[in-house]
Amino acid sequence: MSKKLFIKTYGCQMNVYDSERMTDVLAPIGYGVTEDPDDADLVILNTCHIREKAAEKVYSELGRIRPLKEQKQSNGGRMLVAVAGCVAQAEGAEIMRRAPVVDMVFGPQTYHRLPELVARAVRDGGGVLDTDFPVEDKFDHLPEPTSQTGVTAFLTIQEGCDKFCSFCVVPYTRGAEFSRDVASIEKEARALVAAGVREITLLGQNVNAYRGQGPGDSSWSLAQLLTHLAKIDGLDRLRYTTSHPRDMTDELIAVHRDVPQVMPYLHLPVQSGSDRILDAMNRGHSADEYRRLVDKIRMARPDIALSSDFIVGFPGETDRDFEETLRLIRDVTYSQAFSFKYSERPGTPGTALPQQIEEHVKAERLTELQKLLNEQQIAFNQACVGAKLPVLFEGKGRKPGQSIGRSPYLQPVHVAAKNDLFGEIRDTQVVAALSNSLSGTLCTSEVTS
Ligand code: SF4
Secondary structure, three states: OOEEEEEEEOOOHHHHHHHHHHHHHHHHHOEEEOOOHHHOOEEEEEEOOOOHHHHHHHHHHHHHHHHHHHHHHHOOOOOEEEEEHHHHHHHOHHHHHHOOOOOEEEOOOOHHHHHHHHHHHHHHOOOEEEOOOOOOOHHHHOOOOOOOOOOEEEEEOEEOOOOOOOOOOHHHHOOOOEEOOHHHHHHHHHHHHHOOOOEEEEEOOOHHHOEEEOHHHOEEEHHHHHHHHOOOOOOOEEEEEOOOHHHOOHHHHHHHHHOOOEOOEEEOOOEOOOHHHHHHOOOOOOHHHHHHHHHHHHHHOOOOEEEEEEEEOOOOOOHHHHHHHHHHHHHHOOOEEEEEEOOOOOOOHHHHOOOOOOHHHHHHHHHHHHHHHHHHHHHHHHOOOOOEEEEEEEEEOOOOOEEEEEOOOOOEEEEEOOOOOOOOEEEEEEEEEOOOOEEEEEOOOOOOO
């Protein structure tokens, strides 16, 4: 690995996955990862376009990279600078106009072409743009995952979205829903397990809309895929994210009851508790339909930990609408949740809606909402004190002699342990709950599994 690659990843787990795959694509042409941009031969910013601030962050980061590139040049070296991900897809050539330091701009669907893009940038001195939605399936052109070092991994099974929520850029930056075929997913999962992975999170912008080609041209659902992957020896835990309430089928709910490898944790964004706002967001379901769905899920798996996404200050949101959201949160109760102020996104229908909400109102509502969500998260963690939970240990904690892992409910758990517990699943007695983690003691010296 004679050349150095620095990748900075913004946004969602799918961007984390894409960055890992870019590393795999570039390794065969001599690039090894460095954590230090100063010394890099290639800098890639893998960007997120979900909120205004996220996009602007890219330009300020490029401002910090420009002197590094000039320094490298004045020392007789050469640094290539690339912008990838959803801002690249959305803004394309505009990025090179605004930031001439950039040599390459490519989207989430074309990073498998990186060796060719790098060669063109070196030959032509930059100016490389590739934001196609190619016909070829990117995944067929990706090498085996080699950059995997942990015991947990992400695996993208579905990309894009056909839902067109009126606040969201994903359908425009990631394109229409596309599901990978079962065989290529299974192959990648087996390669990850062979590399020491014990827990895989299946990723998709709308993962429970997964419909992939199975053997003999059959069409498989996420429920079928999870049940199938659970049979892989050594794959002890399965998770999936991000789901849409409209695609939460009875078949998938039953998997939470019947397939022990599928963890009792579900991220199910609802965004608002007001039917008027859900309608304006084009979510396609009511608040009560969501409540009934949660009841069904809890019937199948009573201890399941639920997580969600919320947006406050969507255009037209009244105090009454906001109260409806708080009421829904009190009715459902969440183990954790992500919440944001509405942020206008270029090209989405939400920007054209009347009654945009003032920033201070958004801020007040977000504070109130997060206070309630934090109370629920602490209550969920408190309720685990005294319980014995199987924890998958992922590495060393911050303190000496401390190991850290995750419970089935995705809570971080830290224990004091003489030996390195990396990759072990150990029964752990929960002795204390903190706001977003647990502290425990190992039940026995024997490895649980
Ligand atoms: S379902 Fe999710 S990814 Fe799709 S448009 Fe709505 S918010 Fe965006």
